[in-house]
Amino acid sequence: MTDPLIKTVRALRRRQTEDERKLWARLRDRRLNGLKFRRQAPCGPYVADFLCEAARLIIELDGSQHGEPAYAGGDSERTQRLSELGYRVLRVWNIDLQTNPQGVLDQIVAAAEFEH
Secondary structure: OHHHHHHHHHHHHHHHHHHHHHHHHHHHHOOOOOOOOOEEEEEEEEEEEEEHHHHHHHEEEEOHHHHHHHHHHHHHHHHHHHHOOOOEEEEEHHHHHHHHHHHHHHHHHHHHHHHH
């Protein structure tokens, strides 16, 4: 891992959003179906919000800005590159986590089981 990537990972961990904190509280320590997740984990040239290596699953928690055209191309390219590295990317909207946290967790479990 390169020094700039390490610095980015550390900064992202310190600046977690409230939604990232809430999801991490449900994913950490194998709390979700025994799946081991890491937060702000390096993955190729990117940093994944949440990564489960065993299931080859990346969870990206997206705020409303990701719905803007300026983000669409970058998100699509990032997802494509991560797919080429053998990962499945599950994009979760912050609003979905806020309004239906159990539904989001169920979606993550289903995606992880799909990979096994």
